[in-house]
Amino acid sequence: MRQAKGVRVALFITCVNDAMFPDTGKATAAILRRLGLDLQFPSSQTCCGQPHVNSGYPREAISLLRRFVQTFADYDVVVSPSASCVSMVVEGYPRLAGTSGDATLQADVAALVPRVLELSQLLVDRLGVLDVGAAFPHTVTYHPACHGLRTLHLGDRYERLLGAVDGLTLLDLPGAEECCGFGGTFSLKNAETSAAIVATKVDDVLDTGAEVLTSSDNSCLLNVAGALGRRNRAVRVMHAAEILATTREDGESWRTRLPSLAGAGS
Amino acid sequence: MAHAAALAGGGRLVTRPTGPVRWAGAEPFPVAAAQQLEKQEQRDTLRRVTHHIRDKRAAVVSERDDWEELRRAGEQIKTRVLRHLDTYLEQAEKALTEAGVTVHWARDAEQANYIVHRLVAETGSEEVVKVKSMVTAEIGLNEYLAERGITPVETDLAELIVQMADDRPSHIVVPAIHRNRREIRDVLAEHMPGVDADLPDDPAALAAAARQHLRERFLRSRVAVSGANFVVAETGTLCIVESEGNGRMCLTLPERLISVVGIEKVVPTFADLEVFLQLLPRSSTGERMNPYTSLWTGATRGDGPQDLHVVFLDNGRTQALADPVGRQALRCIRCSACLNVCPVYERTGGHAYGSVYPGPIGAILTPQLRGMGDKVDRSLPFASTLCGACYEVCPVRIDIPRVLTHLRAQAVDHERRRFSRVGERAAFRLATAGLGNDLLYNAGLRLGLPLAHAVAGEDGFTGLPLAGARWTDSRDVVRPPRQSFRAWWKQQQDGGET
Numbered sequence: 001m002r003q004a005k006g007v008r009v010a011l012f013i014t015c016v017n018d019a020m021f022p023d024t025g026k027a028t029a030a031i032l033r034r035l036g037l038d039l040q041f042p043s044s045q046t047c048c049g050q051p052h053v054n055s056g057y058p059r060e061a062i063s064l065l066r067r068f069v070q071t072f073a074d075y076d077v078v079v080s081p082s083a084s085c086v087s088m089v090v091e092g093y094p095r096l097a098g099t100s101g102d103a104t105l106q107a108d109v110a111a112l113v114p115r116v117l118e119l120s121q122l123l124v125d126r127l128g129v130l131d132v133g134a135a136f137p138h139t140v141t142y143h144p145a146c147h148g149l150r151t152l153h154l155g156d157r158y159e160r161l162l163g164a165v166d167g168l169t170l171l172d173l174p175g176a177e178e179c180c181g182f183g184g185t186f187s188l189k190n191a192e193t194s195a196a197i198v199a200t201k202v203d204d205v206l207d208t209g210a211e212v213l214t215s216s217d218n219s220c221l222l223n224v225a226g227a228l229g230r231r232n233r234a235v236r237v238m239h240a241a242e243i244l245a246t247t248r249e250d251g252e253s254w255r256t257r258l259p260s261l262a263g264a265g266s
Numbered sequence: 267m268a269h270a271a272a273l274a275g276g277g278r279l280v281t282r283p284t285g286p287v288r289w290a291g292a293e294p295f296p297v298a299a300a301q302q303l304e305k306q307e308q309r310d311t312l313r314r315v316t317h318h319i320r321d322k323r324a325a326v327v328s329e330r331d332d333w334e335e336l337r338r339a340g341e342q343i344k345t346r347v348l349r350h351l352d353t354y355l356e357q358a359e360k361a362l363t364e365a366g367v368t369v370h371w372a373r374d375a376e377q378a379n380y381i382v383h384r385l386v387a388e389t390g391s392e393e394v395v396k397v398k399s400m401v402t403a404e405i406g407l408n409e410y411l412a413e414r415g416i417t418p419v420e421t422d423l424a425e426l427i428v429q430m431a432d433d434r435p436s437h438i439v440v441p442a443i444h445r446n447r448r449e450i451r452d453v454l455a456e457h458m459p460g461v462d463a464d465l466p467d468d469p470a471a472l473a474a475a476a477r478q479h480l481r482e483r484f485l486r487s488r489v490a491v492s493g494a495n496f497v498v499a500e501t502g503t504l505c506i507v508e509s510e511g512n513g514r515m516c517l518t519l520p521e522r523l524i525s526v527v528g529i530e531k532v533v534p535t536f537a538d539l540e541v542f543l544q545l546l547p548r549s550s551t552g553e554r555m556n557p558y559t560s561l562w563t564g565a566t567r568g569d570g571p572q573d574l575h576v577v578f579l580d581n582g583r584t585q586a587l588a589d590p591v592g593r594q595a596l597r598c599i600r601c602s603a604c605l606n607v608c609p610v611y612e613r614t615g616g617h618a619y620g621s622v623y624p625g626p627i628g629a630i631l632t633p634q635l636r637g638m639g640d641k642v643d644r645s646l647p648f649a650s651t652l653c654g655a656c657y658e659v660c661p662v663r664i665d666i667p668r669v670l671t672h673l674r675a676q677a678v679d680h681e682r683r684r685f686s687r688v689g690e691r692a693a694f695r696l697a698t699a700g701l702g703n704d705l706l707y708n709a710g711l712r713l714g715l716p717l718a719h720a721v722a723g724e725d726g727f728t729g730l731p732l733a734g735a736r737w738t739d740s741r742d743v744v745r746p747p748r749q750s751f752r753a754w755w756k757q758q759q760d761g762g763e764t
Contacts, residue, residue, distance in 0.1 A: 013751050013752075015701065017751060018711070018751045018752055019746070019750055020746055021751075022749060022750055022754055023747075025751035025755075026751070026754065029755075041752070041755045043752055043756070044704060046701040046702065046707050047697075051694075051697075052694055052697075052698065053671055054652060054674070055674065055694065056647075056648075056674035056675045056677055056678035056679075057678060057694045058671075060691075060694045060695055060697075060698045063698055064698060064701060064702060067702055095668075146653040146654055146655075147654070150653070150654035150657070150658055151654060178653075178655075179653035179655065181651060183650065183651030183652055186648065186650065186651050186652070187736075187737060188733060188737060189648050190295070190296050190299060190648065190649060191736040191739060191740070192299060192300040193296075193299045193300075193613055193614055193649075194740075195739070196303055196613040197610070198740070198741070222743070222744060223741065226726075226742045226744065227741045229725075229726075229741075229742050229744075230740075230741070230742065
């Protein structure tokens with residue numbers, strides 16, 4: 001479980017977490033450090049370019065792909081608390097590099113992709129850990145984000161990680177596998193349809209009666225929390241990493257210590 | 267086109283549906299969807315029925331431990347057919363001809379309609395019974411025939427309801443999915459000649475009334491028109507799968523049978539049907555086997571139609587075939603599994619897509635068949651959250667999200683010079699420049715976040731201006747933090763914390 005000597009691990013925090021959800025990044029770092037990993041945060045990282053590709057601007061994303069490859073080329077493991085951004089890298093980058101006509105870039109991408117992991121893949125598959133030493137005495141429901149579910153095939157990794165958290169009660173989310181309706185620019189271009197979809201997700205979350213909604217992706221949570229907040233301000237929304245980072249020492253102070261999506265940030 | 271127009275006789279294009287595939291008066295998807303979302307009763311019906319079918323599908327698919335192998339087999343057979351389409355089509359033509367079937371070729375809707383009309387008119391019949399078929403809807407055959415004095419009678423119950431109500435189908439397999447039982451009763455009571463005015467709205471009574479109505483037409487019609495689910499190149503066998511048996515009536519009672527078939531419907535060998543006859547019913551209606559599977563290879567003396575015609579239709583298919591990413595849409599076997607799991611379709615229904623082909627498959631098929639020349643077609647690839655549920659259930663593994671993003675890039679390229687796109691492209695270029703420059707990115711976060719944090723206040727952003735209002739009309743934006751992750755990281759590194 002301990003890091004082999006000389007293994008270089010980089011955090012790929014993603015631009016959304018960097019700018020909007022720094023607590024998720026801090027939590028990711030906290031979990032991995034607790035497990036004995038030595039982490040780097042290469043500061044030249046920015047955005048993976050997924051918004052560009054999904055909106056019909058793949059050519060505008062190629063410079064971001066190059067930047068990503070340069071930023072992370074020297075690391076043995078690149079870990080991210082976003083299934084969506086990891087999907088872009090793992091599935092999208094080989095295709096995008098293929099359209100660039102640059103054979104070196106394609107080779108670099110092919111070499112890097114197997115080293116890019118979503119947080120739960122690193123924890124469960126590489127480190128073989130389910131119990132990360134967390135304590136969180138609350139009822140939680142988990143929304144498996146679409147890219148984690150259907151592109152990365154994360155399966156029940158997060159349910160198993162959350163199930164091992166001391167004191168945590170995991171409540172099944174009805175229709176869990178259904179999209180929250182975010183879809184990046186879809187939420188703006190087809191705002192009415194997006195709102196109709198997220199309304200169902202909010203209903204389902206409220207039906208569970210859980211205190212906390214969590215997921216592997218803050219972009220989905222940004223959407224659900226934005227709609228949930230107008231219906232019920234009592235349900236807290238936080239990335240799964242933030243739950244896994246919480247320890248017994250944090251006790252009942254989690255509400256103020258991890259203000260998460262609704263709060264004052266850091 | 268001049269050739270097609272000349273063939274059609276009058277030179278006047280049929281306007282319903284507009285050209286091939288799409289309906290007249292269709293609005294871009296976001297506009298049409300917003301209108302459909304207002305129909306609460308329709309939304310309740312759609313949710314109930316799509317969930318019912320998707321649950322049935324999931325149950326029967328889970329019975330098969332070789333489902334993934336079947337999907338891959340389906341994918342591979344179809345991919346092979348598309349790669350060697352010219353060879354298989356010629357083989358199919360030869361086998362069909364040897365079996366006594368007359369083969370016709372139609373480049374587009376105009377030619378196909380012209381051929382079918384001529385074949386019907388030759389018989390002197392003023393009525394044709396129709397097997398439910400997507401391809402004849404695609405070419406607007408019913409309207410074409412009606413304008414020339416021939417009455418097309420849809421015999422699939424749901425298609426009949428849609429036709430009687432002068433409505434449009436909204437689903438590939440369940441065309442009247444947007445109507446509930448009470449509405450269906452009202453349609454039949456109003457439009458079906460000689461029906462009991464006090465017709466109750468229970469399914470058995472409705473089916474009995476339709477059976478009575480259709481039976482007369484089966485018995486008197488001398489010509490039938492069908493599509494085909496599959497054409498076997500090796501044997502010249504046509505295959506139609508259905509649930510009601512009304513198709514079987516059309517395929518056996520008339521004297522002349524005209525089958526309009528998209529060129530992508532060919533499968534190489536009879537044994538290939540084994541794969542698709544397992545994939546299709548489980549995917550479309552959630553049944554292990556559909557009630558009626560009709561196969562015919564030419565005419566059988568003294569039994570069934572003696573005069574058989576096949577009209578092979580291109581209508582944009584070779585155009586789609588030329589696109590290395592987009593061509594996988596031609597693997598589609600019209601099962602509708604993607605519609606039934608789509609979060610967008612479930613809310614908006616099929617009419618929002620403005621096309622004979624709704625849902626995720628329609629969003630990639632319609633713009634490929636028609637091209638990107640029209641803003642309605644260009645809006646379709648954006649009608650998806652890219653959640654991937656469609657790809658997961660597709661029995662021939664069409665990577666619909668991938669084709670959607672591929673087509674989005676084409677749509678954007680097509681609108682390069684439009685004002686709205688100029689602004690959007692500039693925004694993405696600006697974003698790329700900012701995200702690709704350490705100084706700009708860091709400065710943006712360092713200066714922007716404290717400001718956004720202060721302006722947003724405790725509740726976050728609840729009412730943004732301009733495009734942001736599209737978000738805050740239904741959602742808040744959570745309050746941004748004061749400090750970015752990178753600023754925190756640098757601080758703790760500089761401070762020597764671990």
